[in-house]
Amino acid sequence: MMWGVTLVFFSYVASLVTSNDIIMECLEFHDFPPTNSASPSFLADLKVEGVTVEQTCMLNISWAINIDASIEYLTGTRIVIEAESTYHCKYNPPLAKTNLTGSMQKWFHYLVKASYGSTNIQVANLPLPFDEHPYKLFKITVPRPEQHKVCGANVATSLGFKRLPTSPMVPVPVLVVYPAENSAFQQAVVALAEFLQWQGGCKVAVDMWQQGKIAELGPMRWLAEQAGAADRVLIVCPQVAIPSSQLRHSPPNHSFPEPSIPAAAHDLYPLILNMVASHAKSASNLAKFWVVQLGEQQDKTPSNLALELRACKTFCLMNDLNKLCRSLHTQRQDDKISDLTFRPGIAHSEKSTMKLREAVEKLGRHQPSIFRQVELLKSVVTTI
CATH class of the missing domain: 3.40.50.11530 (Rossmann fold)
Incomplete structure (x- = not known):
């Protein structure tokens, strides 16, 4: 029963983020991403950190969106976790219809269960441009903990998360x-x-x-x-x-x-x-x-x-x-x-x-x- 409650909590935290009445929902996506000649600006920043939620090791994927004229074209954000899953996140209401005047950037985050080993995470705004590579890349290494050892409050310290510097993929x-x-x-x-x-x-x-x-x-x-x-x-x-x-x-x-x-x-x-x-x-x-x-x-x-x-x-x-x-x-x-x-x-x-x-x-x-x-x-x- 406790496991079921934990899953519901994970789902709520992972899929809904409210900020200035903006709700973000992320769902798995298995098709090719939408593209358009009119596309939003690239992400301003990307960070991935290890956190602990209900004694479970998670990755907190955080990204910053530029608040500029191009957000009228933004339909969502794509998260690609290497060899695992791809998610598309939508904003309700769309960012272009929200009152974000005075802000240069807006941060959002998404939680996923951590997998041990080195992981590449790529994030880009949608729709993607036709002839450019808009993804930001973040690498993170999650070492396997000692047997029967539970994640501590500070997962970055207890598991020795290694945060690698962000570097753009070279296509x-x-x-x-x-x-x-x-x-x-x-x-x-x-x-x-x-x-x-x-x-x-x-x-x-x-x-x-x-x-x-x-x-x-x-x-x-x-x-x-x-x-x-x-x-x-x-x-x-x-x-x-x-x-x-x-x-x-x-x-x-x-x-x-x-x-x-x-x-x-x-x-x-x-x-x-x-x-x-x-x-x-x-x-x-x-x-x-x-x-x-x-x-x-x-x-x-x-x-x-x-x-x-x-x-x-x-x-x-x-x-x-x-x-x-x-x-x-x-x-x-x-x-x-x-x-x-x-x-x-x-x-x-x-x-x-x-x-x-x-x-x-x-x-x-x-x-x-x-x-x-x-x-x-x-x-x-x-x-x-």
């Missing part, structure tokens, strides 16, 4: 380029870009998120600038070309919206092939360009890759997703990359890959018939 800048194929392929590209941006520790540049910038600079200049700034250029390809006619009678998938194909995609893919070809004689320059193939190979049919790409390092999703994420970081010569830690065996969770897996599987369902058509076409050409 890997990545450019994603792809051919204009069809809605199923486009959907898979969107899912990959979102995965790399929100779960893979990357700062992704992709045409669908920067259409205004492309219109301003033009496709060639935009591509040159983004390729120069990127650590890696990922050229995403289907394992076979899928004609749009193959998808006209496909049943709709309502699990997430169908993305449209930006007009710039038709220009950028030939341009990236020319760029790769211009670096073909330099192994070091060519190493910047990686190929990511979507869909499982059905048989021993030769690769459908363009000739310019056949010398590039290649990854096949979903089998190589973990390898791709690790390679993007281990290849980087930057001592700050230690800020992003892949725990052994937990490079990413099933929840975080669900959307990408679904999109790649949907694309793969159309490939067997395409392989048969390719083989038939080859036989016809051979006969002629």
Whole structure:
């Protein structure tokens, strides 16, 4: 009975915080975070401390929100606890509708049960911007207490909490380029870009998120600038070309919206092939360009890759997703990359890959018939 009372108390403390009549509610969130070109300013500060609640070790996650004109866009705050849970916190009433004049910052907090070991906690305001990495990162280490030992009043002292200095995550800048194929392929590209941006520790540049910038600079200049700034250029390809006619009678998938194909995609893919070809004689320059193939190979049919790409390092999703994420970081010569830690065996969770897996599987369902058509076409050409 006492345990049940304690749980109710935890739930109340963790989910409701009242300040100036502002109520904050935090719930677990398992989907990709909302994004928008109009987004609130970044967090002003982030702190994580060990506390004791009813003799249970907890982490008090505290963050400060800037009170400025951008709070009219703020819909909530996202908390990502590495290898554990993700929470979205909403404010009622919305901060833009509260009387916070005269304040520069407003602090909020959320309590979670502490897990022993080193934990990375990332927090950002929602919606997230398309082309920036808005998270603040805090690392904390919780050592395991001695057997039968109860947490004292000062958990930071009794358990020896080590509060590490806050340091921003250093995302890997990545450019994603792809051919204009069809809605199923486009959907898979969107899912990959979102995965790399929100779960893979990357700062992704992709045409669908920067259409205004492309219109301003033009496709060639935009591509040159983004390729120069990127650590890696990922050229995403289907394992076979899928004609749009193959998808006209496909049943709709309502699990997430169908993305449209930006007009710039038709220009950028030939341009990236020319760029790769211009670096073909330099192994070091060519190493910047990686190929990511979507869909499982059905048989021993030769690769459908363009000739310019056949010398590039290649990854096949979903089998190589973990390898791709690790390679993007281990290849980087930057001592700050230690800020992003892949725990052994937990490079990413099933929840975080669900959307990408679904999109790649949907694309793969159309490939067997395409392989048969390719083989038939080859036989016809051979006969002629």
